[in-house]
Amino acid sequence: MGLTIFTVVSIEGAVRHDELFSGTARLIRTRGSEMLGTWAVGFFIWDGRRHMGRFESLAPRSGEDAQHAARVALRGVGQIMFQGHAGTGLFFLAGIALASPAMLAGAILGAAIGPLVARLAGFDRDGLEQGLYGFNSTLVGLATPVFLKPSHPLTWLLAAAGCAAATFLTRLAGRYLKFPAYTAPFVVTTWLVLLSAHGLMGHAIDAPAPPTVIEEGGFLSAVLRGEAEVMLGANALTGVLFLAGIAISNPWHAAMALMGSLVGTAVAVYHGDPDAPVSVGLYGYNASLAAMALFLPRPSLTLPLLAAVASTPLTEFFPKSLGIPALTAPFVVAAWLVLLATWAERRLFGTRD
Numbered sequence: 231m232g233l234t235i236f237t238v239v240s241i242e243g244a245v246r247h248d249e250l251f252s253g254t255a256r257l258i259r260t261r262g263s264e265m266l267g268t269w270a271v272g273f274f275i276w277d278g279r280r281h282m283g284r285f286e287s288l289a290p291r292s293g294e295d296a297q298h299a300a301r302v303a304l305r306g307v308g309q310i311m312f313q314g315h316a317g318t319g320l321f322f323l324a325g326i327a328l329a330s331p332a333m334l335a336g337a338i339l340g341a342a343i344g345p346l347v348a349r350l351a352g353f354d355r356d357g358l359e360q361g362l363y364g365f366n367s368t369l370v371g372l373a374t375p376v377f378l379k380p381s382h383p384l385t386w387l388l389a390a391a392g393c394a395a396a397t398f399l400t401r402l403a404g405r406y407l408k409f410p411a412y413t414a415p416f417v418v419t420t421w422l423v424l425l426s427a428h429g430l431m432g433h434a435i436d437a438p439a440p441p442t443v444i445e446e447g448g449f450l451s452a453v454l455r456g457e458a459e460v461m462l463g464a465n466a467l468t469g470v471l472f473l474a475g476i477a478i479s480n481p482w483h484a485a486m487a488l489m490g491s492l493v494g495t496a497v498a499v500y501h502g503d504p505d506a507p508v509s510v511g512l513y514g515y516n517a518s519l520a521a522m523a524l525f526l527p528r529p530s531l532t533l534p535l536l537a538a539v540a541s542t543p544l545t546e547f548f549p550k551s552l553g554i555p556a557l558t559a560p561f562v563v564a565a566w567l568v569l570l571a572t573w574a575e576r577r578l579f580g581t582r583d
Contacts, residue, residue, distance in 0.1 A: 306364015313479040321475025329463025332380035340371025343393040367393040369416040445509040456491035456514015464510040490521030493538040516541040516561040540564040
């Protein structure tokens with residue numbers, strides 16, 4: 231019952247984000263946590279009654295229904311790297327578990343909230359079944375306890391609200407954009423989650439930054455950690471599990487993921503970037519995603535390689551020039567730039583055989 235009411239509030243928060251967030255901040259500033267708690271409980275009860283019938287219809291009525299819901303959630307996890315395959319999602323969760331139990335908890339939270347919000351809001355069934363409303367939500371869920379203290383209750387409140395918001399942004403992007411949104415809803419939502427956390431609690435809620443060390447294992451380990459960094463885990467074994475999960479769905483996609491991380495890491499080494507971030511895979515993960523994304527519409531090597539190379543300098547741009555976590559923004563921007571170039575080429579020179 232508590233989880234049901236909590237999730238409803240997260241959904242409503244995504245729809246009326248500005249109104250609720252500003253109201254919450256104002257209550258904290260003026261009347262303290264006691265008033266905020268009273269307001270929240272009243273809102274939970276009122277909103278829970280309004281939606282209770284719809285939630286009761288979502289409850290699994292058989293083991294088969296529960297298995298189907300689990301498959302949809304796992305497909306959403308797999309879609310983080312473009313695979314609508316439940317087995318891929320299971321491999322991804324295993325890799326996340328190796329990296330961090332808190333990240334695993336956040337990933338499971340996001341994988342559950344995304345499809346639930348999509349079904350409640352009446353989003354298209356095909357997209358729901360393929361896991362398209364789960365991957366951005368999963369990423370928000372696993373990223374939040376990386377940047378904010380997992381021990382703080384506000385971290386999980388913001389994570390749940392962010393997961394719901396990312397699901398709505400995914401729907402809006404798919405409906406109105408004429409090009410793929412990729413993980414842009416995750417990036418935007420996570421930035422807003424961090425901004426909200428700092429507005430409410432300052433930087434006291436920030437998770438401690440990991441120590442800057444040069445990881446052992448050499449170039450190949452850095453490439454594998456680049457795969458793992460797609461989901462914020464600098465662990466070579468996690469990277470192996472991710473590649474294995476992709477391969478059971480589509481071996482060519484796994485090859486593109488590996489090629490992308492290899493290219494991004496090699497470009498960083500050639501450019502003379504610091505050894506520590508190179509060794510933990512920070513220059514591989516965006517290149518890996520970019521290569522896969524450009525392989526999907528038309529299998530080739532040229533565009534995936536171009537996108538992988540383009541993502542590498544962008545990985546430095548966001549934290550150094552804008553002072554914000556890069557997340558997967560370099561991949562998204564690089565992929566958009568290559569798609570824009572191919573569109574301009576067709577417009578200028580026509581379609582080539």
